[in-house]
Structures are given as C-alpha cells and as structure tokens.
Amino acid sequence: MAKRWRKPDFWTFITLGIVVLFALFLVYPLLSLFINGFKDSSTGAFTLSNFTRFFEKKYYYQGLINSLMISCCVTVLAVLIGAPLAYFMTAYRVRGKNLIEILIIISMLSPPFIGAYSWILLSGRSGLITRLLEDWFGIVPPSIYGFDGILLVLTLKLFPFIYLYVSGALKKVDASLIEASESLGCSPVKKLFTVILPLVLPTLLAGSLLVFMNAMADFGTPMLIGEGFNVMPVMIYSEFISEVGGQANFSAAMATIMVIVTAVLFMGQKYVVTKKSFTMSSLRPIRPARMQGVTSIAVHAAIYAVVFLATLPQVTVIVTSFLATRGSRFLSSFSLQSYRTVFDSLWDAIANTYIMGLEAIALILMLGMFIAYISTRKKNVLTSFIDMITIFPYILPGSVLGITLLLAFNKQPLLLSGTVIIMIAAYVVRRLPYTLRSSAAILYQISPSLEEASISLGCSPVRTFFKVTAVMMLPGVLAGGILSWITVINELSASIILYTGSTKTMSVAIYAEVIKSSYGTAAAISSVLTLTTIISLLIFFKFTGSREVSA
Helix, strand or coil: CCCCCCCCCHHHHHHHHHHHHHHHHHHHHHHHHHHHHCECCCCCCECCHHHHHHHHCHHHHHHHHHHHHHHHHHHHHHHHHHHHHHHHHHHECCCCHHHHHHHHHHHHHCCHHHHHHHHHHHHCCCCHHHHHHHHHHCCCCCCCCCHHHHHHHHHHHHHHHHHHHHHHHHCCCCHHHHHHHHHCCCCHHHHHHHHHHHHHHHHHHHHHHHHHHHHHHCCHHHHHHCCCCCCHHHHHHHHHHHCECEECHHHHHHHHHHHHHHHHHHHHHHHHHHHHCCCCCCCCCCCCECCCHHHHHHHHHHHHHHHHHHHHHHHHHHHHCCEEEECCEEEEEECCHHHHHHHHHCHHHHHHHHHHHHHHHHHHHHHHHHHHHHHHHCCCHHHHHHHHHCCHHHHCCHHHHHHHHHHHCEECCEECCCCHHHHHHHHHHHHHHHHHHHHHHHHCCCCHHHHHHHHHCCCCHHHHHHHHHHHHHHHHHHHHHHHHHHHHHCCCCCHHHHCCHHHCCHHHHHHHHHHCCCHHHHHHHHHHHHHHHHHHHHHHHHHHCCCCCCC
8 A cells, every 4th residue: 555645744855945045056166166177267178187186286286285285284283182182181280171172172263364363473484483582582483474384374273173183082981091000010101002002093183184174275374375385266266356347167066076085085084983983981980190300390381381372372362462563563652543444444354254244143043953953853865965064164264265255146046156145155054064963962962852842732733843842942052053153253265256346355355465465454444353253152152161272
C-alpha cells in the first residue's frame, strides 16, 4: 500500500526556505565561480586556459606556494606559543590569569589588519621603535614588510585559537591519569609527551586547521605589509580589480584553485581528527599547582611578554588616536583632531557598520535557531544537506566569497552588486557558523520531553518551539550571535570587494586611510572599532556568565 501523503507543516516550509536561501546565496555563487573559471574571457567558450596560465607562470603559482608557506609557518609558531601557554595557564597558578585570558581573547577578536597597521606605526620605516633603535643605538631593525612582518602579525593574531582549543581540552583531562603516570615513574617531560599530548592532540589538530585557514585566507595583513611577497588572496583581489569591466575569468580560476586547496586540507584534517578522536570525562579536573623560584619567574615573564606583544597593536592605535598629526606624521602633543575628522567625514562608514551588522545579526540569529532545530530534531535528507552545506563558510576565504557573489549577482534578473543586500548576504553566509554551533550545543542540552509535555497540554508544535524551546535556547543563541557580530563588524576581505561609496564599512575605511597614509584618522576609527569589540565581548561574558570563548 502506498504511503499516505502528509500535509506540509511549518517546519517543512522552514526547511525548504533555508534550502532555497543556501542554494541562492552559496551553491549558485560557487557554481558561477567554477563555471567562470573555465570560460574564456573574450569568447565565453569553455577552456582550461585560465588554469594553464596560472600553473605556467611562476608569478602566479608562486603566490600559492607563498600562501601555503606562510600558513604552515604561522600554524607551527601558533602551536609553539599557544599550546605551552595553555598548559602553564591550566596546570599552574598564574598571577592575573583572568585579565590575561580577557586580553588574549581581545587580541584574537580584533582584525589582523589593525595589527599590521599598528606594526607599521611601531616598526615601519619611520616607526617609533625603528627611530628609537636607529637614533639611540645605531641599530637598523629588521623590516616589518614582507614575509617576516606577515609572519609576526598573523602569529600574534592567531595563537589565541590554539590557546583556547588546548585550554578547553586540558580542562577535560582527568587528573587521575596524570597521577597514575607519575606513580609509574614518568618524568614531567615524559608525562607531558606520553599522556597529556596524546589526549589533547585531536583538539590541537582542530585548532591548527583553524589557524591555517585563517592565515591562508587573510587579505588585509599581506596587502598592507606584503610589499612584493604575493599571496593568493591579494593576487585574486588584484586580478579581479584589473579585470573589472571584463568577465574576471582568470581571477575566478584562481579563486577556484584556492577553494579546492582549502577543501582538500579541511577534509584531510577532518579525517585525521575522526580517526584519533575520543571522549574524555573529567571526573577530577587538573588542579593548578603553585610555581616557585626561577621557574615561576621565567614562566610569568614569558606569559606576560607574549600577552604584551599580542595586545600591543590595540594599545598603539588607541594611544596614537589621541595624538595631533601633520600629514602622515604624529606630533608629540595630544589632540582630538583625528576623531573630529572621523565623525565629520567618515560617520557614514560607522553607521553602515552598525546598521548592516545588526541586520545581518538579526538574520543570523533567526537562521541559527531554525537550522540548529531542524538539524537535531527534524532529521531528513534536506536537513542533512543543510548541515553539510554549512561547512563551506569554513573553507571559503572572504575575498573568494566576495568574488563569487559578484559573479553570481552582477546582471539581471538578480542584480545585487553594489547594494546593501549583497553585503548582508556575505556577512550572513560567512559568520552564521558561530551562532549555529552555539545554538546546536545548547539544543542538545534541552530534553525533547519538555516539548512533548507542552504539546500534550494542547500547545501546537510551532507555538511550543517559540514559547518553550526558543526561550530555553536564547542564552546560547545570543552568545553565538555576539561572536558573529564581532566578526561581522571586523570583516574586511569580503567587504573590500563588495562595497560601494554608499556601503563603506569601518574596516574598509581603516584600510583606505592607511593606504592614503592618513594614520591619525585610521587610528581614531580603529579605536572606535576596537572599543565596539571590547564592549561586545563584555556583553558576551555577561550573557554566558563565564570568561571563556569557544573558538
């Protein structure tokens, strides 16, 4: 007997609507990108010439090699800094631990290009540290430009991801395992490498992938201080800008290569983590021990030095924003001149950031709740597709996403280029995973029996969701939403490709001011952005009732 047709309910329409949105703003743009990559710019015929051109000319494929090299080096350094830092902060009592963790999180959530700009002020050709060393000691410091500068900025920006991941894993390690190893005669070093490291290795690999992806995708840092050290995001942007007016086929091919490389790396890491992953139940968490003597001094000095360097960019932009300027030079007197310039001529960029950010967050919160619910409570083929497609924002660099959206929506009947809609779509697609993860995590803690009890008392399933489930999900959803908000207002790589004069954001304005050498104005608007990030982080702590951020 054939199955009886069931009338579509509320969740069926929600699922179909979400599928349509993802198909329109993610799947269709990606297909447009791949198709354009295989087209000849003059004839429109399908060809492999764009890919052949990339691999035949060293200038282009060297950019891919450079991206992989900088990403690998940043990942290794981030692990070497973040993992020991997490271990000492968890296993030992460190003075000022709460403040240190807040400063580490702030350094992580601020955009990397502000770090690059700050290091230009400090160690550029006329930077404060540069002049100090040359005038007082006759020492010519290493250049902040090129490979070394990019490595420094991205390492200090991204090691907090390793710190947060490893700290979270160490808090789940049962102290009885460590005590057992000690009772068997394990030395502290052997205990670290044979017991603790294998336990946190899957988490360390996951954090390493996140660092690698962020380093690979970063646009602002190499654009500001690369100076001839070409990397893929900058080259894709440059080629795309030079091809504006044409069909941008070659930049589409380059973006396709980058998507394939990041996708392969992502799938490889997921496979390794799946093979090595296991569940830990920390009945007795590690209790921080007290350090004494030279060890205590050395560890505290190392921790404070790392945190100082990580937060130095934020301190630099705030201090310099209050200095008077003459052209690109800072004077020794204090002034509000830069802030007056910002609020007179760049107020639209600030307003756009807040307005578009809030509109994007409203959509992110709604989609995050709905997707989390249907993925956990209404599993079927369509929800499995949605669950799978939400992985793609992790492997899509912002500049690539910007190009995919422009290629897809630059002609009728879906002409969205230059509009607020395309900016918001980029923010939603790129930053939805933060809210989605926190929404799903809290939903797993809510028993379905609560919903069943509400329905048995005569409440409809839809009303039950909004009056019971959604209310209980709200703390987790808002916590993820605040993190999404912080990353939205700091977004540069997608915004720099999609913006027009009427949709310029603070990140784009900072980048433009740095390029023009208007360092005072750039410092002032960077301070506004940094202050917004800090206030948002404090709100996040208030909502969650903790001082921890899940990377």
